[in-house]
Amino acid sequence: MSATDAASQHRDVPEPTFGFWRRSYAMLVKEFIQLRRDRVSFAMIVMIPVMQLLLFGYAINTTPRHLPTAVLIQEDSDLARSVLKALENTNYFRFTREVHSVAEFDDLLQSGKVLFGVEIPRGFERAVRRGDRPALLVAADATDPVAAGSALGTLGMVVQTALAHDLHIGDPPAMPFEIRAHARYNPAAESRLNIVPGLVGTILTMTMLIFTALSVTREIERGTMESLLSMPIRPVEVMFGKIIPYVIVGFIQASLIVGIGTLLFGVPILGSVALLAALTTLFITTNLSIGYTFSTIVQNQLQAMQMSMMFFLPSILLSGFMFPFAGMPVWAQYLGEGLPLTHYIRIVRAIMLKGAAPSNLQYDTIALIVLMLIAMTIAVTRFRRTLD
Known part of the structure; x- marks a missing residue:
């Protein structure tokens, strides 16, 4: 009998019904044994979903708070301190540095050590009480628009809080002072x-x-x-x-x-x-x-x-x-x-x-x-x- 006839005859023999499942089970066991030996792959199977869950659940925050902020106080008055306290109460600003010059103020922002800088000018409280509407500067590192945008959006309520606390004014028709927000490095938030x-x-x-x-x-x-x-x-x-x-x-x-x-x-x-x-x-x-x-x-x-x-x-x-x-x-x-x-x-x-x-x-x-x-x-x- 030729090899071709033998192969043809072998194909004609009916295969036991349990043969397919037995071989499939053997391959299944073999793959599990191989997976157990490949410890790196097994670790990845466990660690990647756990890591994603922990990082997205605990570490990732699209509305960041308590952002590092420097302050340049050119006048240490009750109203100035009240404004700073109102900024902290928004939970977006955390004062970590107090500087004494504009150069130091700019250097901290440029180096990325702080994300915001607050400058209170000289004669601030006296100008407020005289009705001169002085400006308080809040400079933001806007290279990250997400971090800067949320915090800058809260500045309006800071004025109200400071006025109500120190000047005992509810909602005046004309605000005695203003906060000028300066988004540096990416002013258009692109x-x-x-x-x-x-x-x-x-x-x-x-x-x-x-x-x-x-x-x-x-x-x-x-x-x-x-x-x-x-x-x-x-x-x-x-x-x-x-x-x-x-x-x-x-x-x-x-x-x-x-x-x-x-x-x-x-x-x-x-x-x-x-x-x-x-x-x-x-x-x-x-x-x-x-x-x-x-x-x-x-x-x-x-x-x-x-x-x-x-x-x-x-x-x-x-x-x-x-x-x-x-x-x-x-x-x-x-x-x-x-x-x-x-x-x-x-x-x-x-x-x-x-x-x-x-x-x-x-x-x-x-x-x-x-x-x-x-x-x-x-x-x-x-x-x-x-x-x-």
Whole structure:
């Protein structure tokens, strides 16, 4: 009998009814065993929905309150103190700094250490009582329109509260003083001025993590790591050799995004382009170092992708890109401070929209350097000299 006839005869034999279900059950058991062995994938199945629930439920706040505010008091009077207390009672303003000069006032806003500044001029109370209608200035960092808009909308009731408390006037036909709100850096509250600079960091975070997280695992799966390990090369040399090409790729990506944002969306670059390029390179290197660390932890490309997404999710939610950073709970802000994207978003918005100088960016620059060194140290320490 030929092989063709035997195969045809085999197909004609009726299959037991339970054969299909038995084989399907065997595959089911096999997949569960494989899932149990793949601890990284199993952790992602559990952690991603839990993380999303906790972050959206507790950390994300679209109506931020208790925002850091500086005050420049050029007159310490009862009415001035009453106005400040009325501002605090709105729950949108939290006075964290008291400055003594306009230069210090402007520097705090430009560096992002405060989101609002309140200036009470000299002779304020006497001018109110004489009916001169003096102006009280509230300056807002409007690079984040969501955070600034809600707070500025409450200023009208501040006048009423201060008048009722100190001047014992209900609703006068003409207000004895006015509050002038000055939305700096984005006076028209255009969302693209806030979103486009943040997209530079967000896109770079995603691509740089994935590129390097896959680099080592790809070598292991293809079997080329054995050849690499047989060479007289140190772990730090392997790391730099894999990171540097992607630094160039990331810089090209960043230039492309900034160029499109400037030409098509009209986002200005008020600060130094050289400073922006230098700090962008630092941010790219930090993300590449973190991605390389991931590649030394996982065992295959699927796990590398999963771990990258696990890191990217809190980065995009806790960095201040989508939701106001100052409106998050304190514990969420502490987590956000440990993410490179948080510091880079502050840097890129400050340079492009505020024209910030290096002195305004010291904290975030040092934070990126520290995070980069920590990631590099872990990566070099964990790099396997053998495939065991």
